[in-house]
Amino acid sequence: MAQGAIQIDEKRLAQVMERGLSSGGHFSFEDGVCAMEAAAYIAGEPHSDHPDCACPVITAFMISWNDSLNDEDxxxxxxxxxxxxVGTRSTPEVEQRRAIMATDWLIRVHTPAWLRLAGLKGQADTLANLPEITGVEGFAPIRAPLEAIRKDAAAAGAAAGAAARDAARAAAGAAAGAAARDAARAAARAAAWDAAWAAARDAAWDAARAAAGAAARDAAWDAAGDAAWDAARAAARAAAGAALKPTVTELQASASDLIVRMCAVGA
Incomplete structure (x- = not known):
């Protein structure tokens, strides 16, 4: 389905631009709209967050990313x-290509950004310098380095978490330490769960799984995506809260570019 074949309702588009987007699902336009409910609305479709006019890979990414952001972002x-x-619905082959693009982004862009922040520059460079993954056959060769990097990131994340916990307990006692730990976790979620965090496991990787058929979801693909996610999550744990913002901002821009590139595939 080509975008040019769908007539966007300009009046409805103006309404969406004026109202803006909100998180979660809604019963009707009057209740609010998330990104893909807005896409359905401007395309003249019934209210839904899975519009017929949009690729399911892009839809999965956009829904998760939408719900991870604050209103301003x-x-x-x-x-x-x-x-x-609107108009990105296409063939299964195009959808799988977009799914692989999302997973490639997770492995070669998203994960290295967190690894660098955690001080694991060599491991970050290893992933960033991998050849672009353009097909399912590209996942098997990178499984071993991803598994090794996952272990390195897990070790860094565990060490950072233990150090922060011990410091908090030494300063304010066990009860205050527990509160500080919980506050730190909440702060990390608020900082890192903007675009970057959700656009990984909950968006990029889940979009890849949703779009790829059972035959394409082979063991190598699963292992690569899971290893990249675990490494990114552990690396983010090892990073200081205030230092997260530049990485989040960088990955927000990168996620926007990924959506534009996925929309252009098959156009």
Missing amino acids: RNRLILPLIVKT
Whole structure:
């Protein structure tokens, strides 16, 4: 389905741009819209967060990313992309290509950003310098380095978590230490779960799984995606809270670019 074949309702588009986007699902436009409910609305479809006009890979990414952002970032980053998603529904082959693009981004862009922040520059360079993954056959050769990097990141994350916990307990006692630990976790979620965090496991990787058929979801693909996610999560744990912001901002921009590139595939 080509975007040019779908007539976007300009009046409805103006309504969406004025109202803006909100998180979660909604019963009707009057209740609010997330990114893909807005896409359905401007395409003249019934209210839904899985519009017929949009590729399911892009839909999965956009829903998760939409729900991970605060209102300001959601409308700054996602609102301009909605029109591009309309008309992206295509063949299974194009959907799988987009799914692989999302997984490639997770492995070669998202994960290295967190590894560098955690001080694991060599491991980050290893992933960033991998050849672009363009087919399922590209996942098997990278399984071993990904598993090794996952272990390195897990060790760094565990060490950082233990150090922070011990320091907090020494300063304020066990009860205060537990509260500080919980606060630190909440702060990390608030900082890192913007675009970057959810656009990984909950968006990029889940989009890849949703789009790829059972035959394409081979062991190598699963292992590569899981290893990259675990490494990124552990590396983010090892990073200081205030230092997360530049990485989040960088990955927000990268996620926007990924959506634009996925929309352009098969156009």
